[in-house]
Amino acid sequence: MALEQKLQLRLAQKLVMTPSLQQAIKLLQMTRMELQNTLTQELVENPLLEEGDESFEEQSETEKEKEDKEDGAEEAAAEEPADQDSMDEIDIEAYFSDYFDGASSGPSVYEFKEAPPLENTLSREPDLWDYLLWQLHMADLEARRREICELIVGNLDPDGFLKASVEDIRAMGAWDNSHEPYGLEEVEEAIAYVQNLDPPGIASRNLSECLLKQLESKEAGPHDDLARRVIEEHWELFLRRQFPAIARALGVDLHRLEPVVEVIRSLETRPGRKFNSERTHYVEPDVYVNKIGDEYVIQLNDDGMPRLRISKAYRQMLKAMKAQKSEADARNFIKEKLRSALWLIKSLDQRQRTIYKVAESIVRQQREFLERGVERLRPMVLRDVAEDIDMHESTVSRVVSNKYMHTPRGLFPMKFFFHSGIDRDYGEDISSFTVKRKIEQLIGEEDSKRPLSDSELTRILKREGINIARRTVAKYRDELSIPSSTNRKQIF
Numbered sequence: 001m002a003l004e005q006k007l008q009l010r011l012a013q014k015l016v017m018t019p020s021l022q023q024a025i026k027l028l029q030m031t032r033m034e035l036q037n038t039l040t041q042e043l044v045e046n047p048l049l050e051e052g053d054e055s056f057e058e059q060s061e062t063e064k065e066k067e068d069k070e071d072g073a074e075e076a077a078a079e080e081p082a083d084q085d086s087m088d089e090i091d092i093e094a095y096f097s098d099y100f101d102g103a104s105s106g107p108s109v110y111e112f113k114e115a116p117p118l119e120n121t122l123s124r125e126p127d128l129w130d131y132l133l134w135q136l137h138m139a140d141l142e143a144r145r146r147e148i149c150e151l152i153v154g155n156l157d158p159d160g161f162l163k164a165s166v167e168d169i170r171a172m173g174a175w176d177n178s179h180e181p182y183g184l185e186e187v188e189e190a191i192a193y194v195q196n197l198d199p200p201g202i203a204s205r206n207l208s209e210c211l212l213k214q215l216e217s218k219e220a221g222p223h224d225d226l227a228r229r230v231i232e233e234h235w236e237l238f239l240r241r242q243f244p245a246i247a248r249a250l251g252v253d254l255h256r257l258e259p260v261v262e263v264i265r266s267l268e269t270r271p272g273r274k275f276n277s278e279r280t281h282y283v284e285p286d287v288y289v290n291k292i293g294d295e296y297v298i299q300l301n302d303d304g305m306p307r308l309r310i311s312k313a314y315r316q317m318l319k320a321m322k323a324q325k326s327e328a329d330a331r332n333f334i335k336e337k338l339r340s341a342l343w344l345i346k347s348l349d350q351r352q353r354t355i356y357k358v359a360e361s362i363v364r365q366q367r368e369f370l371e372r373g374v375e376r377l378r379p380m381v382l383r384d385v386a387e388d389i390d391m392h393e394s395t396v397s398r399v400v401s402n403k404y405m406h407t408p409r410g411l412f413p414m415k416f417f418f419h420s421g422i423d424r425d426y427g428e429d430i431s432s433f434t435v436k437r438k439i440e441q442l443i444g445e446e447d448s449k450r451p452l453s454d455s456e457l458t459r460i461l462k463r464e465g466i467n468i469a470r471r472t473v474a475k476y477r478d479e480l481s482i483p484s485s486t487n488r489k490q491i492f
Helices: 019-028 032-045 063-077 092-099 128-138 143-154 166-172 184-195 207-217 224-233 235-239 243-250 254-265 312-324 328-365 367-372 382-389 393-400 432-444 454-463 470-479
Strands: 049-051 287-292 295-300 308-310 404-407 410-413
Touching (some): 019 328, 128 143, 166 184, 224 254, 235 243, 243 254, 287 328, 295 328, 308 328, 312 328, 382 393, 454 470
Antiparallel strands (some): 287 295
């Protein structure tokens, strides 16, 4: 069989993600902080971009300035057909008239700002490991004992529990042939020493040991001895809340066990909790919704965002290079940077318009929530907003991702307004978030000695016309971090 070469023409359609389109999509799903960092980086990398100040912008432009902008736009748009991409879709003249201004006609003024004093600079707060190491370094310990204690501190989790076993710590000592391995007694003594440091209960290997160490460190109380016996002898029964069985095993009345249980509950289950170094993250909304009269007005939050514009100096430089018809490399560089700057400005403008459309649709469809509260939050999915504003669901998903809306009802993530619906026997479907609130309210009002089971909660909701399955109630209760009826039951 002979081999032969053939030429075939094939016509096909496919979607191509150009770099410019990828940039626009990436900008759309960025948070405010990410967008601000990206724009700051673009200002550094693209010399044709500069940050404008609206307070110095002129209200009108001369004819000469308009001609300069048109010339710069024509030069940037004059590219070979092979190099053209989505720039053909940009109205260069409109963008020049929107974003160019004469503020850069005057000399630039650099204002020197004095840095804040060094003593006012915020530093990282000491965490659990820093605090324990500080105590070890302040103590008069032998070098070998301190070394083992530091290994123990290094193997604590953020809650303060020791995750490495004694054998693991011993194996860490044999890291070098010249280094003498740690002995079993040495490691046990070092663990006991670290457990005597502050906070009480630190370096424990399990919860019961942690609670016992805290009982030993606190001042003796009238119920501490009985609490110690409960933890040491009947820990499994205590975890299962088998209080009558514990009372029978200890030979005490059930009512005498109540203060003992309260003592155990008052102990810290995570001794390293107060050294949590996580800082509070403050949320700055992307959209403000204000009620003026009977209407809700939407305002995008642009505070802190650089206002980009094209540098007039480079526009004039590009015009001069065109007149001289020389320095092709420099002219091509400026044209490429101009194209990139124009696309970035267009993408930012499109991003703001899209966020506004999505926010406007949310406000229009959730007006009852804004008027009456969370009980009137209606079921809504991404498709509802996408069909309302004639966009794809993926675009709406990118818009609402990691963005926040400040409303008269409070500050909410934009994803908060999207919930599935649950059928009702009468009226419109009810939001799943509203059902969770009802479950939380029913459990908050229950008798602690006879808590409502998931089946009873299901029956109550069905009496109110909400058709919901028991497994859905259990799922919602877990999402609310509410224990089961067995764990909520109070014996005393």
